Amino acid sequence: MCSIKDVAKHANVSVTTVSRVLNDFPNISAKTRQKVLDSITALDYHPDYMARSLSKQQSLIIGVIIPDCSHPFFAELVKHIEMTAENNGYKILLCNSLNDEKKERSYINMLKEKRVAGIIMGSHLINTDFYQSIHRPIITFDRYLGDNIPYIGSDNFTGGQLATQHLIDSGCKSLLHISGSHQLHTQANKRSDGFKITCIENDINYQILEYQYAQLTFDYYYEYIKTTVSPLLSEIDGVFCSNDILAYALYVYCTNHDISVPKTLKIVGYDYCQFTRLLQHPRITTIAQPIPIIGELLSKNIIQMIEDGETHNVYSQTLGVKLVKGITT
Amino acid sequence: MCSIKDVAKHANVSVTTVSRVLNDFPNISAKTRQKVLDSITALDYHPDYMARSLSKQQSLIIGVIIPDCSHPFFAELVKHIEMTAENNGYKILLCNSLNDEKKERSYINMLKEKRVAGIIMGSHLINTDFYQSIHRPIITFDRYLGDNIPYIGSDNFTGGQLATQHLIDSGCKSLLHISGSHQLHTQANKRSDGFKITCIENDINYQILEYQYAQLTFDYYYEYIKTTVSPLLSEIDGVFCSNDILAYALYVYCTNHDISVPKTLKIVGYDYCQFTRLLQHPRITTIAQPIPIIGELLSKNIIQMIEDGETHNVYSQTLGVKLVKGITT
Incomplete structure (x- = not known):
């Protein structure tokens, strides 16, 4: 009996892409979808076995750590992170770090144990050295943690x-x-x-x-x-x-x-x-x-890192800003 | 070899309580902690096997569905839900339902598949009938979904x-x-x-x-x-x-x-x-x-439902309100 990996290999796509086609997620091109369906037919693959093998491979859950989700900036950022994640078949585990370094660490442990597939880190408590040794998908908001950890932020x-x-x-x-x-x-x-x-x-x-x-x-x-x-x-x-x-x-x-x-x-x-x-x-x-674009890019890039299993193709991105004139000047 | 269930039975506490003692979670009374430790010694239990059996039993993840986390009311509610959950060893999976009934349904499916242990439902899209048949922990914010589904809200x-x-x-x-x-x-x-x-x-x-x-x-x-x-x-x-x-x-x-x-x-x-x-x-x-108390009660009560495996002891709660005078009247 063939596995989802065989289908992915045959169709020349990632395992997650196959899973998404099977689960009817949006944002899959018609061409990719057809390619996957053709491979499924060619290999006589039965998707009943999909869920199990996929869950072994990764959790489709992204950890999101921010200082405080009731702060209007982070509330909006989380909304756009979650919407983009959802559109790509991922869910988010939300953590308000507040002033607690332990909470940040507990999420890093989840990442190590593969209970989350990747982390979007918008909090600032732990020393950067701590992150250097973790070779798993992490992306940060507005913070440089090391060469292998891209960040997204404004200019x-x-x-x-x-x-x-x-x-x-x-x-x-x-x-x-x-x-x-x-x-x-x-x-x-x-x-x-x-x-x-x-x-x-x-x-x-x-x-x-x-x-x-x-x-x-x-x-x-x-x-x-x-x-x-x-x-x-x-x-x-x-x-x-x-x-x-x-x-x-x-x-x-x-x-x-x-x-x-x-x-x-x-x-x-x-x-x-x-x-x-x-x-x-x-x-x-x-x-x-x-803010919406920053949230979107944080999600899209962590998902790319999770699915490619590589960080090489994800670069830090700095987004343009503009002055909005009010009455306080 | 004895299991975590045997320890729980011996100590007359829930499996999750045993797990929390082993994981050094806060909010466990000294008395309960000692009782669990005594049972572990008495039964010669080796906690190495704990993680696996626990993960089979339940996920320690609560699904939280709200209309839009960037709305200031829900941003604040989610903060207090998450803080209380975290203090009790749970994490939250956040979903903005926006206008999408499918998102609500996907969380219910996660609940059925035990990928989340319980759901706090602050969204309002799906017909109430849908919920009546689900015999798993659900609590709602400000909405009556059926006799077995408690709600927390203001008066x-x-x-x-x-x-x-x-x-x-x-x-x-x-x-x-x-x-x-x-x-x-x-x-x-x-x-x-x-x-x-x-x-x-x-x-x-x-x-x-x-x-x-x-x-x-x-x-x-x-x-x-x-x-x-x-x-x-x-x-x-x-x-x-x-x-x-x-x-x-x-x-x-x-x-x-x-x-x-x-x-x-x-x-x-x-x-x-x-x-x-x-x-x-x-x-x-x-x-x-x-709002902080509503968030806290939503978390505490869903956790009680998860851990007791019963809904009988959790009642709907309506919290007092007060008028705050501003300059618009």
């Missing part, structure tokens, strides 16, 4: 430049950037590089504050602004915030403390997630990341 | 009463309620009952509009308001919206069309999800559901 450097140049063009003379922690090797740190270089090129005073990674909530940001950012506000006239919720918290702080935005202080955010698009007052000036 | 009827009485107490004489589709047997429809009965008791003119289930986005709601709600706005002075994003879309529509809120039109929403709590202008008057 953070250009985003930082665009935001900063816009503040300068709007008349700012002394700027502050509030970034994530630089100890984590996230691609998002390049926003700070773009900020710094633009300030230097324009001969503008600047400061950079790093907030340490904790909960990504409005209340947390507001508290941070009150304790750490507010003493600096009298010295500056423009702030580039590393995300929109932070920018909104700063706007609200200013409104509550009679600091006029944009007259006295100009604010630019980053993300343009669903929350920012919904928000009508104020419309925050921000850098828009293409 | 929708009281929520509807509170919202409506508040509009009347604020001086409204002619009210509109925009509800979800009544064809779906959701508990949320009781908001309409609460609305209706309060209007009747107070001898107030009222109308109810049902919007058909589609995408839960601001843009969709705005379009719906433009085409369907706006012709009625001249006849009414208060609206009870079935969710906050809808209430916000109505507020924005009014602002864009010179309808003064709350002077000419008063608006009450429902949910008090993260978006509403973040939103500073306007602070929407709304009915607050205890």
Whole structure:
């Protein structure tokens, strides 16, 4: 009796492609479908045995680790990851890492045990060295973990430049950037590089504050602004915030403390997630990341890595960003 | 050689409890832990065989089906479902049903094949009859699917009463309620009952509009308001919206069309999800559901059903709501 592997070999496609044709998944070309069906007929293959052999081979489940799925940016990202996965016959196992390194590790263990076929890593807690030794499919969002681990993210450097140049063009003379922690090797740190270089090129005073990674909530940001950012506000006239919720918290702080935005202080955010698009007052000036495309590419590329069994053909991808003008500048 | 089942029987606990002790999961009492360890010693059980027998028995994975995880309400609900599941040693498989009945069905099939141990159903597409025949752990959010399928939700009827009485107490004489589709047997429809009965008791003119289930986005709601709600706005002075994003879309529509809120039109929403709590202008008057507790109970109860193998001890639960006063009334 022949196996699904024989069918795949005969049709010159992957085992998963055969499985998908048998399960009537979408996104299979008519040509591929016919090729698989021809091989099934030629070899007299009985798909009853398919499920078992496939489940031995891989789980068709992708682990997705993000800091917090209730944050509007990640909520939207997960939606597009899941939709693309589903369209390709995969399901996602969702993990909010919050501040717990153990949760990240438990997912890596699932990957090692082949209980998940691959991992999309959007969290930032474990030291990068930990990942170097794992020769299984991992893709990251906005973080460099090693040469064999591709990442997908937005063009953070250009985003930082665009935001900063816009503040300068709007008349700012002394700027502050509030970034994530630089100890984590996230691609998002390049926003700070773009900020710094633009300030230097324009001969503008600047400061950079790093907030340490904790909960990504409005209340947390507001508290941070009150304790750490507010003493600096009298010295500056423009702030580039590393995300929109932070920018909104700063706007609200200013409104509550009679600091006029944009007259006295100009604010630019980053993300343009669903929350920012919904928000009508104020419309925050921000850098828009293409969140649906990032989610789609994370899914498509991890699936390619899972199915090819190789990482060679999957490259890191950096997606363009654009400035969206609101009323905070 | 004895099995994990023998240990469970000897210690008078479930197989999963034994597995958790062996895997060092949190939330096991010291007493239970010791009882299990004693039985392991007494029976000379070697946990090497545990993983295999456990995986045969159940997957420790809960399927979670919701309409759209990027909607702020569901984003927050999923976060609390996942956190509680994780604390009890379970992982969640996330599905955005969007408008696709096939996705709901595919999860039910996973449940039948024991690829997931239980399902939390927060989506509303498939006819309830479909569920009656499945004798496996299912719990729903805000929907009655049958006597053996418990649901967790907020006290929708009281929520509807509170919202409506508040509009009347604020001086409204002619009210509109925009509800979800009544064809779906959701508990949320009781908001309409609460609305209706309060209007009747107070001898107030009222109308109810049902919007058909589609995408839960601001843009969709705005379009719906433009085409369907706006012709009625001249006849009414208060609206009870079935969710906050809808209430916000109505507020924005009014602002864009010179309808003064709350002077000419008063608006009450429902949910008090993260978006509403973040939103500073306007602070929407709304009915607050205890989303973290709902998420926690959904997880805890489905896990109890999975581990007991019985549904008898799990009852539907309706959680209290409260009015949060904003500036839209």
